[in-house]
């Protein structure tokens with residue numbers, strides 16, 4: 001689907017509702033939050049979405065927003081604009097200029113919020129679907145790297161952010177995770193968490209890796225002061241280093257360098273490795289998975305119908321004030 005086709009697909013309020021219902025972004029049935037009676041979807045010209053739910057109970061007859069209990073709820077943008085923005089983001093076209101032109105959003109704050117939110121969707125997805133990489137017969141290259149050397153912060157002390165990563169070149173699978181430091185006490189538990197026992201782990205000669213061989217892995221090292229491929233074992237960390245390069249380029253483009261943001265940038269990076277071949281459909285499906293809609297959701301939110309019941313505990317950058325703290329370690333990704 002290209003942007004023109006998307007525009008045609010979303011050419012009326014009916015079409016927008018249908019598009020969202022087919023993709024489980026909007027519910028197809030709703031129980032009234034006040035009396036639990038089944039509601040009917042009705043045209044309502046005076047609301048932005050053009051439709052709202054109407055309670056069938058003759059003593060209630062409440063109108064319920066189309067967005068009630070959905071991830072659209074926290075936004076003032078039209079649903080069509082939100083879908084277009086998601087499309088631009090999915091295909092890496094969501095520059096501020098493009099979003100202003102294609103979506104008519106003038107606030108850069110809103111644009112940033114939405115991009116942060118979509119990165120959080122990536123992070124949530126990867127957390128919900130964690131997996132270990134490697135295994136017997138597999139090689140996983142590991143390495144650690146600093147991410148926040150900012151040239152324009154001259155004169156200001158910037159705390160380095162270490163990122164630790166592993167990559168299985170045969171499976172094109174990897175993981176990236178921020179770490180407080182690069183001691184053995186920090187790195188060994190992460191190695192065991194993300195890499196399957198029996199894997200051949202390849203690293204440079206950093207001393208924190210000395211014990212890897214006694215933790216259930218075969219361990220090969222490459223002495224980078226001598227060569228990049230060990231002449232005898234052929235061990236190399238070239239692939240994991242290429243992963244750094246790509247991740248850093250992206251991070252630089254997006255100018256995110258604080259720890260919290262970096263974690264979401266890393267997850268977007270991993271997410272794109274995995275879903276870059278089909279990004280729009282994937283992100284839409286994952287939003288639907290992360291923000292399930294339907295009767296259950298609405299009937300449980302009856303205490304305060306103005307607040308959506310958020311199914312996930314990690315909507316850190318949900319546009320507007322619905323923020324809950326999240327714990328930060330990233331699961332592995334897989335290239336396709």
Ligand SMILES: [Zn+2]
Pocket residue numbers: 032033034035036037055056057060061062
């Ligand atoms: Zn009612």
